[in-house]
Amino acid sequence: MGRCALEVADIFRTCGPAWRQAQQGHLSVGQLKVMSAIEQCRSAALGGHVLRCNGCDHVEIAYNSCRNRHCPKCQAKAAQRWLEARQADLLPVEYYHVVFTLPAPISEIAYTNKAVIYRLLFEVAADTLQTIAADPKHLGAEIGATLVLHTWGSALTHHPHVHGIVPGGGLSLDGERWVSCRPGFFLSVRVLSRLFRRRFLEALAQAHQAGQLKFFGEHARLADATAFARWLAPLSKCEWVVYAKRPFAGPAAVLAYLSRYTHRVAISNRRLVALDERGVTFRWKDYRIRGRTRHKTMTV
Numbered sequence: 001m002g003r004c005a006l007e008v009a010d011i012f013r014t015c016g017p018a019w020r021q022a023q024q025g026h027l028s029v030g031q032l033k034v035m036s037a038i039e040q041c042r043s044a045a046l047g048g049h050v051l052r053c054n055g056c057d058h059v060e061i062a063y064n065s066c067r068n069r070h071c072p073k074c075q076a077k078a079a080q081r082w083l084e085a086r087q088a089d090l091l092p093v094e095y096y097h098v099v100f101t102l103p104a105p106i107s108e109i110a111y112t113n114k115a116v117i118y119r120l121l122f123e124v125a126a127d128t129l130q131t132i133a134a135d136p137k138h139l140g141a142e143i144g145a146t147l148v149l150h151t152w153g154s155a156l157t158h159h160p161h162v163h164g165i166v167p168g169g170g171l172s173l174d175g176e177r178w179v180s181c182r183p184g185f186f187l188s189v190r191v192l193s194r195l196f197r198r199r200f201l202e203a204l205a206q207a208h209q210a211g212q213l214k215f216f217g218e219h220a221r222l223a224d225a226t227a228f229a230r231w232l233a234p235l236s237k238c239e240w241v242v243y244a245k246r247p248f249a250g251p252a253a254v255l256a257y258l259s260r261y262t263h264r265v266a267i268s269n270r271r272l273v274a275l276d277e278r279g280v281t282f283r284w285k286d287y288r289i290r291g292r293t294r295h296k297t298m299t300v
Ligand SMILES: [Zn+2]
Pocket: 037, 038, 041, 042, 065, 066, 067, 068, 071, 072, 073, 074, 075
């Protein structure tokens, strides 16, 4: 993409002052900080350094980055670095793409208990994979995995799930040799799903007992231990979806897919089309319409 492509920073610099004036009193310090970071990122305001080639005296000025979590410029770079580092980790073996999903009722209470439930989701998914893989009845090896949390489904509903990229084998328990899984078959999803369900429900009950869960609105009654236990009971009977398959396009393609989410920002620079007297025009995707590449232009 060319250097003169429109960026969120350009919009903030052009329209930010008037917008902040209009929104006075409605913006948090955090929001103002993000705007300021994005406006100043890689501009003289943040300082920088001058690079000079000793051979030809060519001079280049490199301005410092803001490194803000919400900056599209910084996060696109960070996503690229993350992807390169993960791809460098890949071993020359078969890989499996695994997904651990929480049932809908738990997703609902996760919305107001993000820190506790997201942490449990990560821990229990990792623990389930390691436990089943280490069991000699299954693989009998110590495995490693890269796990990525997704909190929204494609229908833009709160839908926490964890994606994993896992080599189809691991180190023998004495650490002496590589143990491969059967070609095309990693671990039984049924076995993974059962253990994931049991461990997650145990951990969730413990978190409730420890007073770590908060309930609001229609869920307020679940603060009571008996009501919570009654609510939890049917979840130990329903199916918990675990997916484990060899990715068609190989592990690198899955990592590339995941990297688009690991450093996500509200709107990336490449979706911006124009800034003019009518407003900002950007591309968007209507998820209610089937098909993955449909884009529209919206003027606001
Ligand atoms: Zn930045």
